[in-house]
Amino acid sequence: MTKFSAEWSRRNFLRGALATGALVLPASSALVGCATSGGGQEAAEGEKSAQNPLGVPTDAPLEVYIFNGGFGDKYATDVHEPIYKKKYPKAKINHKAEVDIAGALQSRFVGGNPPDFVNDSGDGQIPLGQLVSDKQLYDLTDLFDAPSWDDPNTKVRDTLVPGAIQQGTFGDKPYVMNMALTVFGIWYNKALFDKHGWQPPQTWDDMLALCKDIKAAGIYPWTYQGIHARYMSWSLLAMAAKLAGPDVVKAIDNLEEGAWQHEAIKESANALQGLHTKGYILPGTEGMDHIQAQGQWCAGKAAFVPCGSWLENEQKDVTPEGFEVTVMPDPLLSKDSKMPFETIYASPGEPYVVPAAAKNPRGGLEYMRIMLSKDGAKGFTEQVSSLTVVKGAADGVKLPPGLTSAQETLKSAGDNVLNWMYNTWYGDMWNPGVNAQIGDLMTGRKTVDQFCAGCESEAKKVRDDDSVTKYTR
Structure with missing residues (x-):
């Protein structure tokens, strides 16, 4: 779904x-x-x-x-x-x-x-x-x-x-x-993790250390729904909100000028782009749709995939026996984050x-x-x-x-549950807007600053368009 x-x-x-x-x-x-x-x-x-x-x-x-x-x-x-x-x-x-x-x-x-x-x-x-x-x-x-x-x-x-x-x-x-x-997060195969003695990381530093171990075991750490790169925006916004508080995403919903250029957004974007620069993303991911990328994950080619809780049902026909579909919250970018690790995006x-x-x-x-x-x-x-x-x-x-x-x-x-509304209120800003921008971010075609500026430009289109009804929360 x-x-x-x-x-x-x-x-x-x-x-x-x-x-x-x-x-x-x-x-x-x-x-x-x-x-x-x-x-x-x-x-x-x-x-x-x-x-x-x-x-x-x-x-x-x-x-x-x-x-x-x-x-x-x-x-x-x-x-x-x-x-x-x-x-x-x-x-x-x-x-x-x-x-x-x-x-x-x-x-x-x-x-x-x-x-x-x-x-x-x-x-x-x-x-x-x-x-x-x-x-x-x-x-x-x-x-x-x-x-x-x-x-x-x-x-x-x-x-x-x-x-x-x-x-x-x-x-x-x-x-x-x-x-x-729907509960959103990062999904992994618990049976695979148990076999290797891997623990779900609670900080981004722990994530990078685990990615190194996963790749050494002959498995790519990450894949994502390349053509629909906006799946990665869920982790990006969740980690930014955990770092600086939920007002970060509230400002995005309210189309506030500069909301996409908040330092927490930049830190989160930098972390996710690092998966690409460090070679931790399954080759070919960029050209895959959601079914293809998730299929590679089910086949054990990648350890992590971002998604909502419909993932298990969507993949049930290709999930091998013994595969334990499990979700974890997005890691903390800093131990001084304003919200705890257990905070999730659920909508x-x-x-x-x-x-x-x-x-x-x-x-x-x-x-x-x-x-x-x-x-x-x-x-x-x-x-x-x-x-x-x-x-x-x-x-x-x-x-x-x-x-x-x-x-x-x-x-x-x-009570530590995040939600946002911009993707519902302003469909074009969500797709193709953010989808194209985060696709460029995750492949290195744009720098973090260029990504943030691109998303800010998409928000400005909506903000300046008098024909679009505006909503706030």
Whole structure:
């Protein structure tokens, strides 16, 4: 599973719609389907009751689009859709699984005829900030304020881990439901480490010393998702925030001038570039995509790879027997760092939305309420090997080694959990922006100062563009 935004600016959005002949513009609006006070255009609603708190039209069809990536779509067809169908037997569910969400739905969003529920993920993701800016998404406030599926005395919002709703909030309204709780870090094969007596390093000096030993054993210390070099930005920002505190990444989110040129960012960038200059990166990494690089890691060609906790499920078909997928926090750049080693980057992710112009938006909200039920979340975890934003949903679930490791790492972090929003709010700044810059950093094509200046330039583009809606935290 990948979590990237495609380069899909408003100009490209409109150009693609014009090319397909799908652009139908009302007299005073750039895009159709603008939100009303209810979050979307007027749509049929059912009668609200204790059994139907969201007012779902019980016999209305529901059109569901799922991103067919690392998570697949069986969690939808085998868990959530059957629960919906059981409660609303007269409702027909039209299920579609797509690899390229933008390619499949761009013209439908612009034409005012989107589905009722969309898993907007993958390399073909429609940038969420753009959808919000163009008033294409339904306000999810009613969902989070509704009684939870399992306990009518508890609101949906109160069943979720801290930050779950905030991650999908733009301005003062939630527009995105993020289901997966992703733990990010550096992944290794514990069985390999145990065999050689290697210990996961807690400082960068320890990392470099271990890299020397690993290479002496005939294994390259690192690989990364070369074409998608932005994976390395997670370690870069996490280490910088540990060194100087979380305000470093908060400033990046808030588009503050000079945020990317903070000394902590430079120190982190210098450390990561050192992996290249010291010859600690698997040759050919630069030209690999995520599957290829992670495949080399699974084959034992490299000891470390950066990723989110979807890695284990994404690689399950090629992971050899006895391979113990394990995650560690990013090392400290200094023993005097402001945050402890156990600090991790963990983020609610895998976004789901209800389009503003959906024919059955209340059905879309109900589908989300089902996903956020105990059975819905437990089934999601069992199907895709991912933690969820639902409190306690994984309790009693037999988790594979990698996910067990992620859960333990999250527990050890306690309140020391980092998060950032710029990649969600400003999709183009994230990709191709930072992706290109860190790709140049990791191959030595740019110096650390040039990398920081390049990222600063990407932030300035957004900061100076009056057509882009700005957010702060």
